[in-house]
Amino acid sequence: MSLDALRGFDMFFIMGLAGLVVAVTNLFPDSSTMIWLGKQMEHVEWNGLTHHDTIFPLFLFIAGISFPFSLDKQRSAGKSEKEIYFKIIKRGLMLVVLGFVYNGLFKLDFEHLRYASVLARIGLAWMFAALLFVKFNTKTNVIFAAVMLVGYWLILWLVPDSATPFSLENNLVGTIDRMLLPGQFAYGDFDPEGILSTLPAIAMALMGMFTGKLVQLPNEQVSQKKKMTYMIVAAIAFITIGLLWATVFPVNKKLWTSSFVCVVSGYSLLSFVLFYYVLDVKGYTKYSFLFRVVGLNSITIYLAQHIIDFDHISNFFLGGIISHSPENIGVVISKAGYFATCWLFLYFLYKKKIFIKV
Template structure:
């Protein structure tokens, strides 16, 4: 939601300010390898789907729900998320933009499998996680590297791009990898304005498979959170698991086995970002549940209670709110503190309007669920 503040424009207007350069970096996705705070949004959202599942299943089973109806509901939920993601990606297109790398579509594609795993033993869940990580790594590792005459420009990548990986790690380069090859076939099965050749950011449909791994990690966290064990035991589990996953991801990257790349959700990214999610969960669990500091989190709770609505409002109505403010407040109202800070003024008002919509929904107990 806070993307509307556009720290990048402020940083560009104030190139000598390290403060704004720092904020710009952490409100942007890294070009390929590595991680910014912004890169942790999607895995956190995905992780929390897994965290919530044990609570959801437990609540429904306690009300007498049966497996069959629950499975049908999970499949319907999955389809709604996929279609909603496609709808949001098509807002500025001339026709339906069939693309499946959006956060909602990625969660929707993996959710039925997560649901089934929610009824499985922990051994089966661990086996599924291992199979996903090893299998997805192998699919990329054994996919042939582009030959000497490969046309990099045709797939939106310069041959000398500074972020291209060398050696074995080149199997995970942008738009020359296994997932890109799959999308060259799969996405062209749908009607398109132009034939699909590549995704400008390197994102891929098949990322939903390792993203399912992130959801499984969330499933482990949710089971621990729901357990009747002491708070200290839970906190210790979150911290140890988080540090271990983080270290494993970095080790795979440093050893050249697998790079940390969020855009194609590499296995190393699953482990690294999963570790970050566990540590963030440990932090908030300690502050809110253990130390009992809760009041400060109310603005976040208003958003979290309607997370799907918040996502749709920010993605689908942010520009409408911004243009409406310009109509009623004047075209230059956002320059009250000078041109460099214009996006902060406009963005803050848009963010405030979006939050008050969610607050109104919260006060009236309107919760959008799928």
């Protein structure tokens, strides 16, 4: 239950909560706290970290946590290793294709299509991590994850012939994408979901899988209290390592730097511990329904916002109120209406027991 709720909480910001928070903070232009909160709903331009930069990696981390449970279910159902591998690859590639769809595949303008995407990054990183998780034991995979993070740092640092290898203009990630990746990029000649930066994302997906494997252990073997203690200690360690690493390898989401992966892995662990404690340990599930409605159809709402005009639906009902309100209040009502419309759409699917999964 904690996984579905945390996934839903994460998606809240994607389906309009971030815009609503910004609209509310704009009501208090002289408040330093509100200005800071509003900035947290935006991505940093290059180096640095805001809350908005944690949304995507948290989703990938959650996908990693859920895999050990899915794997055990498949094995209990008698699935062969070959069948499991096929399902992993199929799911990964389906997410890549859905990324193409999200970016405008049906316009049939292949020359200007953006082939890299958030969904492709999740699909490929999760897929390669899952293949490693099935094939090798945890100790070996920990080594793989460490090698990927350290190796990524060394490659970006040592390979480019530049005094600024981690800059927007001179990084190796962009160079490789410009050589191998067709179509259009997100930022001119650079894409944050390109080829080489998938490597540290695989390591992050593996960290989620290690977490899932820990939680999966019987409580008789490792108590829930010990599990939470281990996760909190690991989270603090990840954040500390990430911040220390950032002195030579900046925290940067667009490059998915190793320091970024460590810091957001720590944040993701702490977020999961909180939801795990409240929902699964203490059983306080009354209000989790608000999140789970979204978490159970997360891919659906991500794609639906690109297909369905939720703004139009919201304005159909609230347009009159908005037009008769002061401008800044009207923006808040509009953003709240959009968010509510998205949630009610998912609630309708929930009531009809329609869950679209890859």
